[in-house]
Amino acid sequence: MLTPEQNARLTQTGKGTPCGELMRRYWQPVALSSELPAGSAPLPVTILDEELVLFRDTAGKLGLIELHCKHRAADLSYGFVDACGLRCLYHGWAYAVDGRCTDQPGQPSATFKESIRATAYPCADIGGLIVAYMGPGAPPVIPRYGFGEVPPENRVVRKIRIDCNYLQANEGNIDPHHVAFLHAQPGTERFNADLSPRMTVENASYGVRVTTVRGLPEGREYVRTSNFIMPNLSSFTMDGAVEDGFAIHWHVPITDTSHWKYLIAFQRRAALTSVDWGDDVDEFYRLRRNRSNRYLQDRRQVGGRITAGMGSDFQAHDAFATESQGAIQDRTREHLTVMDVAITRSRRCLFDGIDAVAAGSDPQHVLRPPSDGIVPDLVTDSAVVLAGAPA
Numbered sequence: 001m002l003t004p005e006q007n008a009r010l011t012q013t014g015k016g017t018p019c020g021e022l023m024r025r026y027w028q029p030v031a032l033s034s035e036l037p038a039g040s041a042p043l044p045v046t047i048l049d050e051e052l053v054l055f056r057d058t059a060g061k062l063g064l065i066e067l068h069c070k071h072r073a074a075d076l077s078y079g080f081v082d083a084c085g086l087r088c089l090y091h092g093w094a095y096a097v098d099g100r101c102t103d104q105p106g107q108p109s110a111t112f113k114e115s116i117r118a119t120a121y122p123c124a125d126i127g128g129l130i131v132a133y134m135g136p137g138a139p140p141v142i143p144r145y146g147f148g149e150v151p152p153e154n155r156v157v158r159k160i161r162i163d164c165n166y167l168q169a170n171e172g173n174i175d176p177h178h179v180a181f182l183h184a185q186p187g188t189e190r191f192n193a194d195l196s197p198r199m200t201v202e203n204a205s206y207g208v209r210v211t212t213v214r215g216l217p218e219g220r221e222y223v224r225t226s227n228f229i230m231p232n233l234s235s236f237t238m239d240g241a242v243e244d245g246f247a248i249h250w251h252v253p254i255t256d257t258s259h260w261k262y263l264i265a266f267q268r269r270a271a272l273t274s275v276d277w278g279d280d281v282d283e284f285y286r287l288r289r290n291r292s293n294r295y296l297q298d299r300r301q302v303g304g305r306i307t308a309g310m311g312s313d314f315q316a317h318d319a320f321a322t323e324s325q326g327a328i329q330d331r332t333r334e335h336l337t338v339m340d341v342a343i344t345r346s347r348r349c350l351f352d353g354i355d356a357v358a359a360g361s362d363p364q365h366v367l368r369p370p371s372d373g374i375v376p377d378l379v380t381d382s383a384v385v386l387a388g389a390p391a
Contacts, residue, residue, distance in 0.1 A: 002331040014049035024135035044077035062123035063097030128157035144373035147266040155266035166259040173234035184307035224382040230365040246380035257327035289316035
């Protein structure tokens with residue numbers, strides 16, 4: 001368990017907080033590319049407790065600047081884009097993608113606009129995601145996890161709003177043990193066959209590698225390797241749905257008590273047609289099975305073939321498990337076991353990263369030139385093998 005101070009260090013992500021400053025050293029998703037097609041309206045976004053607006057200028061360049069106009073704080077997302085940039089509806093001040101004020105109608109001084117600059121963050125459009133760097137200094141190299149290098153038809157990219165702190169959701173991704181219980185249903189027999197799997201946890205350049213070995217009938221074993229990737233994402237396989245690729249969950253704080261869960265699946269050699277993620281959501285990307293309706297749990301199914309009684313969608317299961325821990329899990333009350341070793345190791349990575357930032361250094365997995373962004377030791381795979389065969 002953690003002390004209250006330690007828990008706060010890992011869960012508070014606003015500007016100036018230890019974990020908030022850590023998060024800002026990495027590229028973070030701020031929207032789906034599909035949310036901002038060419039010519040679309042500006043998009044208000046809140047990320048890491050900062051209110052921002054995302055837009056494309058007339059040349060198609062991405063801009064992410066503070067939401068409120070520097071004049072009298074009107075909401076810029078209601079404005080429009082013209083040759084001068086994003087223009088405020090209130091008095092017409094305009095801003096370029098780098099935050100420069102480019103026009104001030106009615107202002108007698110032609111140079112006053114040069115003293116006005118909105119906070120602005122660099123953005124990039126990568127594999128169906130718009131990502132931004134919100135930290136100081138030169139942006140690092142964007143990691144290449146694979147989904148950005150395949151054709152659009154080879155990947156599925158979605159997002160879901162989850163109403164709890166990012167950390168408890170991300171920790172669920174590196175908890176292999178829960179799949180046999182929470183997600184038990186037809187198709188998960190490989191997880192259910194062995195409730196006491198062997199687990200190996202290794203340090204890696206990007207964070208933590210987790211290998212789980214489960215016994216199967218007829219002298220076979222199911223070997224699965226997944227990963228915690230600094231500071232707020234994970235990768236894992238999706239047997240039967242994704243071949244020659246893998247899936248990613250990326251948990252991006254909105255505030256300390258809500259976050260976006262970006263769901264990415266891709267395969268390298270063929271179009272991806274069998275993954276259906278995040279479609280059971282409303283226009284605000286909220287699950288239709290949610291806390292307000294108790295995730296539409298059918299008590300007649302609980303403990304049966306679909307154990308959770310919440311349908312077959314893992315996303316609703318995970319939302320229940322993480323949101324029910326509270327808006328911010330109180331880790332002073334938890335009692336971890338040997339099956340939670342990946343969680344304790346990932347927390348150590350985060351604490352070490354926070355310490356590195358405080359010391360003025362790059363934390364783990366911040367990539368700088370001459371890196372090309374490839375992460376060569378990132379292994380995400382699964383296989384059924386004969387018992388005792390090398391993993």
